[in-house]
Amino acid sequence: MRNPGVSYPQLLETNNRIQNCGDETFWLCLTRTVQGSKLFPVSPYILLSYLNAFYRYPSLLRKIEARLPAEQIADRARNMGMKMQNSALGWALPNFYLLGRELLLSLGMLRPQDALEDVVYVMDFWKRYMLSWHRNDGHITNREFGHRAQILPDRRLEVFHRDLYPCTPGDPLHAAAHAFLAMASQYGFLVSCESRISLTNSGPYRLDDHHELIVRDFMDLAECSLPWLDGVAADVPYNYLTVPMSVRDCHFTIVDDWGSFESKPEFTAEHLAGVGLYTSDPLTEGYMPVGMASRDELIGTLRSLHGVLKDATNKLWLRIAAWTRDQMLDAGALVYYNIIKDLAHVAGVFDVDDWLTIDRRADRFRPLLNDEFAGQMLGSLVAGLNLPNHRQSPYVMMQHSDQPTRTYTPLPYSVLCGEEYVPSCGPVQPGTSHLDLKVDRYRTSAGVLSLAEYNRRAREFTPALCTDKYRFLCETWVKYNHHTALANELYELEQRESRTLRGRGTTARPR
Secondary structure: OOOOOOOHHHHHHHHHHHHHHHHHHHHHHHHOOOOOOOOOOHHHHHHHHHHHHHHHHHHHHHHHHOOOOHHHHHHHHOOOOOOOOHHHHHHHHHHHHHHHHHHHHHOOOOOOOOOHHHHHHHHHHHHHHHHHHOOOOOOOOOHHHOOOEOOOOHHHHHHHHHHOEEOOOOOHHHHHHHHHHHHHHHHHHHHOOOOOOOEEEEEEEEEEOOEEEEEEEEEOOOOOOOHHHOOOOOOOOOOEEEEEEEEEOOEEEEEOOOOOEEEEOOOOHHHEEEEOOEEOOOOOOOOEEOOOOOHHHHHHHHHHHHHHHHHHHHHHHHHHHOOOHHHHHHHHHHHHHHHHOHHHHHHOOOOHHHHOOEEHHHHOOHHHOOHHHHHHHHHHHHHHOOOHHHEOOOOOOOOOOOOOEOOOOOOOHHHHHOOOOOOOOOOOOOEEOOOOOOOOOEEEOOEEEOHHHHHHHHHHOOOHHHOOOOOOOOHHHHHHHOOOHHHHHHHHHHOOOOOOOOOOHHHHOOO
């Protein structure tokens, strides 16, 4: 009898997480906008990304944790607007992996007990990351919080709030902000192969009886770990931009695990009442203001960025227009699969072969992924749930549908009494890509760096707020210790770059 490498409590907890992910995935895919493209083979590239995630995520997450544990990366992520938000880590990390597993189960190439220890590890990594990332609201997912994400601590929200520049429809700042937001969204949509994974939203946060704060992050804007931006985005000065927005007389009822939102009334331009602009990355001390010294400077910065992103969009269209189907398939699959790549950047262990190639085990499915098959298979995996592995006892009534189905197949407990299983899918295998090789240029807050230098600096840098002195000074501690010198230091650290609060510490607002 094989001695299993997992315990009964581990399997119970893992299956609980798998079920919760399945319930949310079904709801999201039924209620959010359907993704499609006249240019990219979206369904084929999504399926290829899932397969790549299944075969590679376990090994790559272990490689990342050999340098920095998941919960410590999440502590840093709360102070950055990188691609480690709810849409990337909260939903994509576990679900891309589980959808790859479910696809292989449906094709008869995997049994429920295969890669069992990988599944347990991936779901445990995700749980630890999300508990740390969500530590200020005490949840694992936005779903648990009625679909909202109140991630940021009081001290950061004070800075965002106080440093906002007010605007009203028709004034120069409102016009510049609206134009920038539209251009950055359009550019990000193309960067991510006509998907929505280059921007996300978090919040809402209450400002007063008539205003809420929503925080929007734009990611992968400059020359970064996406090879199709080499040259195209050479003039884009920031790879990550965060835009806090004050919204008047508009309540956000949903900010879901895809980073999309709903509001009453609908959030349109006339509700925008204030705006700020920040950048951050693994080398910054949290959020750094961009063009925030004065109202006029912010207007000029937003107008300049609009022009730069418009030019980059035109160049990117020309590049993509010359791609073959295999290049489009690879680009889409890689931008989906490597949605969690910033974990490796923060840990300082990013490797091009890890994140910018299709594992040969996944690539063998390429001939199968024509548009017709991929479209039907993807629909079955995420919404139809009409494959044999989805069927449950006829007595079962699934959440949201009341049908006898289940999105994901649980791990079988029979391994605990000796049933044979395969523990892992094994290490990363050599990969391939039809895209141009990545140029060794990465835009960072410290300038354009080689990958070796970027990794070195990331490994050697710890933001002050994440040092042992301050890391565990949570909101509960602040509530009962706001009068202490240490609490004042904590707030002054967050206020270092603030235009209005620098040096104020905990006296900025009465407690």
